[in-house]
Amino acid sequence: MNVTNKITLLERLGAYLNGQGTDEEREELRLVKEKAFRQNGWFIPEFVDLAVGQIADNFLRRPLLEAWVAQYPGFGEPKAPKTVGIVAAGNIPLVGFHDWLTGFLSGHRIKLKLSSKDAVLLPHLIGKIAEWSPEAGELTSIQDVLKDCDAYIATGSNNSARYFEFYFSKYPHIIRRNRTSVAVLTGAETPAQLESLADDALLYFGLGCRNVTKVLVPEGYDFEPLMIAFKKYDWLMDNHKYKNNYDYNLALLLLNNAPFKTNDNLLLHENESVFSPSACSITACTATAGNSKPNWPKMLTCSAL
CATH class of the missing domain: 3.40.605.10 (Aldehyde Dehydrogenase; Chain A, domain 1)
Structure with a gap:
């Protein structure tokens, strides 16, 4: 043929x-x-x-x-x-x-x-x-x-x-093998760009090997605009599998007294791994002020599951 x-x-x-x-x-x-x-x-x-x-x-x-x-x-x-x-x-x-x-x-x-x-x-x-x-x-x-x-x-x-x-x-x-994607933010991103990042992270619940699981940010980064952008995926919490994973990882953070941020559909917390736990997630690394290179060991993981 x-x-x-x-x-x-x-x-x-x-x-x-x-x-x-x-x-x-x-x-x-x-x-x-x-x-x-x-x-x-x-x-x-x-x-x-x-x-x-x-x-x-x-x-x-x-x-x-x-x-x-x-x-x-x-x-x-x-x-x-x-x-x-x-x-x-x-x-x-x-x-x-x-x-x-x-x-x-x-x-x-x-x-x-x-x-x-x-x-x-x-x-x-x-x-x-x-x-x-x-x-x-x-x-x-x-x-x-x-x-x-x-x-x-x-x-x-x-x-x-x-x-x-x-x-x-x-x-x-x-x-x-396992793959993932990383996003690098400067703090100068527009709301539209941050919403596109939300798509990159949470489409298909973040289960794809191309979904973003780590975000690299400068020291002192303001996470509020990022968290607002991710609110467009609040509706994922209507899915019981996604919500169960979110609740599970939230419980672990609380039990371990680990610092984190949340917008009620996404968890951000410090973690050295490129991958975030369960289903869909994001991670971030801070850069020291005045440093041209990121401080790689210090990472922030944002996990949405």
């Missing part, structure tokens, strides 16, 4: 995700989203819709796909197709979609191992491709155990990465 036909299918998938199908298809997609939320309480409708919309608008438009493929001469038409095993993550909705997309377009066969946390949405999208084109559907198989693959792509924690390295070391592989 050539790349042009695959792009046509992906373009149709993007239209489906944007609700441009029949009434029956729109209802089908709605029910699948509801099922994903029932299966994983972190996949609230707002964040599932966001993930689906971003994929449709930024991955599955024909001009974007054609421009991407054009950068790699011969892409999608290997002389000897291989089998690629993909171990998908499940921290945010459809987080494994891009790995599948690249494998699908590459011209190789895919064996996909899903995360139990995201075992509804991606199989449904792959199923739609198979429904529209049985030939394309045969290129992907979903399996509980990955065996007999020529190469592997695996995403997981630092701990699981050790096992991936052991099992996949003799094959070509890409193994992703």
